[in-house]
Amino acid sequence: MDPLGGASSGVASPYPPPGRAWYMVGALTVFYIFSFIDRQVIAFLIGPMKRDMALTDTQVGLIQGFGFAILYTFLGLPIGRLADRISRRSIVAVGVVVWSIMATACGLARTGAQLFLARIGVGVGEAALSPSAYSLITDSFPREKLGRAFGVYNMGIALGSGIAFLTAGIVIQAVSGTSHYTLPVLGEVRGWQVVFVMTGLPGLALPLLLLGFREPPRLGLLKSTTGASPQIPLSEVLRFMWGNRGFYALHFVAIGLLAMVGYGVGAWLPETLLRTYHSEGLTMARIAAVLGLSTMFLNAGGIYSAGRLSDYLTAKGHRDAPILVACGVAVCMALTSTFTPFMPTLTTLFVALAIGSFPFSAYASVAPMAVNQVTPNQMRAQVSAVYLFVINVLGLGVGPALIPFINDRVFHDPKMIRYSLSAVVIGGCSIAAVLLFLVRSTYREKHADAARWQ
Numbered sequence: 001m002d003p004l005g006g007a008s009s010g011v012a013s014p015y016p017p018p019g020r021a022w023y024m025v026g027a028l029t030v031f032y033i034f035s036f037i038d039r040q041v042i043a044f045l046i047g048p049m050k051r052d053m054a055l056t057d058t059q060v061g062l063i064q065g066f067g068f069a070i071l072y073t074f075l076g077l078p079i080g081r082l083a084d085r086i087s088r089r090s091i092v093a094v095g096v097v098v099w100s101i102m103a104t105a106c107g108l109a110r111t112g113a114q115l116f117l118a119r120i121g122v123g124v125g126e127a128a129l130s131p132s133a134y135s136l137i138t139d140s141f142p143r144e145k146l147g148r149a150f151g152v153y154n155m156g157i158a159l160g161s162g163i164a165f166l167t168a169g170i171v172i173q174a175v176s177g178t179s180h181y182t183l184p185v186l187g188e189v190r191g192w193q194v195v196f197v198m199t200g201l202p203g204l205a206l207p208l209l210l211l212g213f214r215e216p217p218r219l220g221l222l223k224s225t226t227g228a229s230p231q232i233p234l235s236e237v238l239r240f241m242w243g244n245r246g247f248y249a250l251h252f253v254a255i256g257l258l259a260m261v262g263y264g265v266g267a268w269l270p271e272t273l274l275r276t277y278h279s280e281g282l283t284m285a286r287i288a289a290v291l292g293l294s295t296m297f298l299n300a301g302g303i304y305s306a307g308r309l310s311d312y313l314t315a316k317g318h319r320d321a322p323i324l325v326a327c328g329v330a331v332c333m334a335l336t337s338t339f340t341p342f343m344p345t346l347t348t349l350f351v352a353l354a355i356g357s358f359p360f361s362a363y364a365s366v367a368p369m370a371v372n373q374v375t376p377n378q379m380r381a382q383v384s385a386v387y388l389f390v391i392n393v394l395g396l397g398v399g400p401a402l403i404p405f406i407n408d409r410v411f412h413d414p415k416m417i418r419y420s421l422s423a424v425v426i427g428g429c430s431i432a433a434v435l436l437f438l439v440r441s442t443y444r445e446k447h448a449d450a451a452r453w454q
Contacts, residue, residue, distance in 0.1 A: 084380065310366045
């Protein structure tokens with residue numbers, strides 16, 4: 001048997017039936033969509049949050065990113081360790097319930113400190129999803145089909161963000177004339193807090209989707225000399241990663257920089273566009289509609305296309321296909337997103353947003369796949385958790401706070417935030433592209449090493 005989970009010629013496939021495997025991917029994608037709705041909707045509420053809670057841009061950035069990332073990043077490793085040992089499906093179910101409750105709690109916060117704590121809780125729940133999902137998907141598809149499976153799952157980023165944008169725009173417009181609402185059981189809330197409640201509560205029904213699939217068997221197990229598949233202690237996982245640091249370190253940092261750009265832009269692009277083009281009649285509701293539609297269709301299409309392109313290059317014999325695609329995405333992000341907030345008219349702005357949406361975040365469909373392809377099964381969720389730790393420290397912890405920090409310290413003018421946003425885009429994407437180009441040869445070596453696992 002292929003150590004990466006493939007079946008030898010003439011041997012029955014070890015994978016679940018395609019229908020069952022794709023149902024699992026579909027369910028996990030729905031969870032990912034809702035996780036990004038709860039994660040991203042806050043980006044459209046910056047103005048009223050600042051007004052009602054007397055917050056600065058930097059404080060809002062910390063609530064958006066750092067508050068979410070504190071335990072999201074640190075809990076990933078112990079949760080990943082559990083996912084390498086116990087039911088991954090059960091871990092996902094608990095996580096979905098926790099983050100949905102805490103996302104709803106964001107709508108009940110009365111102070112910035114309470115909102116910060118609720119965002120921490122959202123991160124706690126969402127930490128359970130991706131390490132388990134990466135492991136489940138890798139065990140469910142042969143190598144030549146992993147790209148499209150990961151592509152579908154990671155479309156949840158774009159679909160969730162797009163739905164968050166559209167939902168926020170609709171609700172903002174609906175509640176714009178009333179400062180307070182009284183909700184059943186929950187009591188009186190401000191108009192903008194209704195958005196959190198409406199996007200958080202539906203997630204409590206999601207675990208019902210888990211009833212439709214069973215866990216696939218664990219494949220690609222690292223075996224001892226006796227043929228057993230031992231549990232791997234954390235010290236051994238870290239030793240394995242250190243021995244392969246030429247790949248893991250560069251790849252993790254590169255993707256972390258792209259995540260920094262992605263989360264930073266996701267957190268501040270709506271507010272940046274409002275501040276830049278408000279005098280031309282651009283409203284937050286219209287921004288939400290434009291970004292929502294472009295993200296749902298163009299961005300989701302780009303993420304899926306990146307996975308398919310990786311599969312195509314793999315079939316053509318390119319063992320470094322995921323890295324090659326991620327490097328190309330980094331270059332495209334730099335070229336298409338740096339100048340967007342400087343377009344002279346609304347028409348050219350919307351065209352630039354459409355063009356930039358296609359490659360934006362497309363690295364997400366191939367970056368975790370690359371990690372899982374060269375990592376033994378007993379380590380996959382734990383190594384994925386370390387991967388998520390690094391990219392989320394840079395992405396969630398730094399990205400949303402870095403843009404307003406640069407603006408507050410360098411430009412000292414809220415309307416200049418577009419310069420800070422563009423500086424983060426060009427800097428982060430350029431460095432990431434260089435690192436990914438450098439790691440290609442190392443990845444090819446690790447891919448060959450994986451074939452020798454016994």
